[in-house]
Amino acid sequence: CWRPLPSVMADVMRVHLGYFLERMPDDFRPQKASMGNLLLAGGYLHFQRNFTPVLSLFSRLLQVRGVVLPIVNACLHLAAELADGSVLVGQHHFCRLTQPVRRLYLTVHEPGRTSTALTPCRPPLSATAATYLQSAGAICYPMGSFYTSVLSNLLPDGVGRAVAAARCPKIYIPNSGKDTEAQGLTLTAQVDMLLRHLQQDAPQAGPGDLLHAVLLDSRHGRYPGGIEWKELERRGIEVVDREMVCPDDPQHHDPERTSVALLELVEELRARERAPEAGTAAIPEEDA
Secondary structure, eight states: OOOOSOOOHHHHHHHHHHHHHHHTTTTTTTTTTTTTHHHHHHHHHHHOOOOOHHHHHHHHHOOSSSSSOOOOOOOEEEEETTTSOOESSGGGGGGGGOOOOOEEEEEETTOOSSOOOEEEEEEEEOOHHHHHHHSSOEEEEOOOOIIIIIGGOSSBBBBHHHHHHSOEEEEEOOOOOGGGGGTTHHHHHHHHHHHHHHHHHOTOOOOHOOEEEEEEEEETTOOTTTHHHHHHHTTTTTTEOOEEEETTEEEEEHHHHHHHHHHHHHHHHHHHHHHHHGGOEEETTTTO
């Protein structure tokens, strides 16, 4: 495993895996675990449950082009109330949802605790993350596990208000292919849920304050329920079609094409915002 890696990187990874193995419960089965998650968990526990130094270290090690930050400075669990009234606690349960999710929230309750009482909580948005959101050139809700990777970041107190206040393009790139967490959710339903969670924190914000465009690939992408163009446009959300999904694998986006499409769309939306309203010309209906 380590031989192909540069020695410095391999040494750091071995040390962090050691941190995890020292604390690994006896009944833990790592066969299907993500190696990256084990390394991050090891560092997180080693640094007394402080995620920031671990993210900083691995960002430098992997030469990440950007800044990776935790959205909150808290140790919490993700929970969901399902359509039948049952409750799931813990991110690892979301890969096998049996019912649509009615409500998503954070809780201090720990899985396995004998008490059935759950305490929903809304920790404050990290001050550093808030600063980056306020100065963002664009905000992208990216592809990823819908509840645990995307919506979970919208739950802390202040996220919706920070997004609404940011004067920049806001774009959603939905998953292509199968997302086990989004079963039963059409693309339009995903957009509605995204907006609903943001508006819980920013009730005065309209859809136009929180989301401007959905960026997708109608040629190679596969979206649950199809692309409901008129439904999305009725909500004031533009649907932008670009080739981004791998032609031979609808489950994955091509990184370069997706990056180019996103940056081009950001520039288009910015230019449109800068252009004076009186200077725009209407396109004849037959040409449109």
